[in-house]
Amino acid sequence: MEFPSSTFLKSSSPSSINGQIIDSLCESNGVSKLKIPEVKFTKLFINGQFVDSVSGKTFGTRDPRTGDVVAEVAEGDKEDVDIAVKAAREAFDHGKWPRMSGFDRGRVILKFADLIEQHGEEIAMLESINSGKLVHLTKESDIQFATNCLRYFAGAADKIHGETLKCTGEFQAYTLKEPVGVVGHIIPWNFPTVLFAAKAAPTLATGCTMIFKPAEQSPLSILYLAYLAKEAGIPDGVINVITGYGPTAGAAISSHMDVDAVSFTGSTEVGKLVMGAAAASNLKTVSLELGGKCPLVIFNDVDINMAVQTAWQAVFFNKGEVCIAGSRIYVQEGIYDEFLKKVTDNVKDWVVGDPFDPQVHQGPQVDKEQFDKVLRYIESGKREGATLLTGGKAIGEKGYYIEPTIFTDVKEDMLIAQDEIFGPVMSIMKFKTIEEAIEKANNTKYGLAAGILTNDLNTANRVSRSIRAGGIWVNCYMITESGIPFGGYKMSGFGMDSGLQALEKYLKVKSVITPIYNSPWL
């Protein structure tokens, strides 16, 4: 998930720059004028302290603009996870956080949100040097989502309650909603701050304690957020951060006997491992937000310019590194040719370059592995017979920049139509009828989200109900808010991030039954 905020469609598209690859990228290849913000926090955050890993090992975290190491970060593994879980356990079993009133917890969470807002620029810069995200967009979109999310769940913290139930006979019952305990959060690199907030906010509201395992590509902003959490007054042990690799630190969390729940966002492949580890250990509660290959279905009756802009942003926003990217574009035959022409024209206004430059629309892919993977998919598209309309190549000698790439004549069984590429690659397909559109949209193992562009209410309603996915956008795309539930169908996972439903992931329901004597109202 990886979700952008609702501001993204408002962000103005293309300036008048026509060179696509602006100077900053050329400079980044010469590495002369790169901005590198100060990196203050590089150690594990356990029980309110920044500490070295037990092994003393570190790993280099890299700037995707150049591929160079920007900081050495502590490499946590099983031993460090054990220590962090102990701290979180102690904070849950004996600490004040779960025992405070929801109202008081809410006040601390609000302070945390204020601090994130105040430090938005530094956080955005750290995200940029770790994952190539646009600084200006991260500031106005991701930081805003994160603070809104914390404020939304701060307001929910004192509204968590069970219900009273009538029983047959001389009994009454009520339910309690209790915090599940110690929660493990394993998150990816494409929206680190957004996902931190989406997971931390409801977890904090319920009174649980937690361990975060950020992606190895993007630990810096999460460590900074941990520091701000302490500044806000969140007690020691409530939020712990173990930086390190998935098969070591991540697996130690999902298989830990003393972790009560794990909330994972990442690939379907790793999601299965997390679920397997939870099953093989203590049957901890699992929630998974996994991959997507989302369809955007465009009908003949829409404004073509709106359709092109929506499709463009659906695919190329955040360089395509979005699980809800609308990477399968289905266009009805009546507007197909015009759509191809206009979408190709759009390329000239799209600027790829240094994500610190406010005029840039697309930064580098997160790392060499993703960069190579995207280029391999582009090659597979060509090999399997799709037509390359535009793009298809890497840009520059240094860093992980890829041209916005568009394929037409894509067949349903091609890899580029089936696999989650996680890069700036659009696959366009034609359809004739609404039935065909529904069948094709559902022709995927994923079910995260879908978009429908039409002016016909009946078409919108029918297609919305026929697509097996957790989120549907009609005449818009990627609009998300803290109050709107977000989660998948099929192999995109289960459990909701966002919306009041997110609280349920971190709560257990207990029923209490008592006799009731001599009541005239039985």
Ligand code: ADP
């Ligand atoms: P992506 O494909 O987006 O990089 P991954 O699913 O590989 O996503 O990674 C998402 C998160 O899961 C990262 O924090 C990563 O370190 C972690 N991870 C990777 N492998 C495992 C594993 N075996 N167990 C637990 N976490 C893992």
